[in-house]
Amino acid sequence: QVQLVESGGGLVQAGGSLRLSCAASGRTFSDYDMAWFSQAPGKEREFVAAISWTGGSKYYADSVKGRFTISRDNAKNTVYLQMNNLKPEDTAVYYCAAGRLRGFLTIATMYDYWGQGTQVTVSS
16 A cells, blocks of 8 residues: 655645645555646546656656656655646646556556645636
């Protein structure tokens, strides 16, 4: 089992920044591919960003490329999502996910473990 706890969400004005954190516990964090997904009210969960277990590969949704950066610190068992130049359409609950995928990192159903989510609200 892997337990994931997100933090760092909040209310920010358009153009502002937030850094989300996801702290993992339970299994060897460095074995797991990690990702962030978002879900806005009335919409399906969407892929935001992913990072491979080695940290050598990173993937981003087109809507966040150039604005968001995913990173991981295996010594702290934590994955981060730096969110810059936020837009009102980024408003959603953001979920951290973990799995030993070794591929297909953008697909939500491939992940085994999920956090409880953290709310991000961007005002215009």
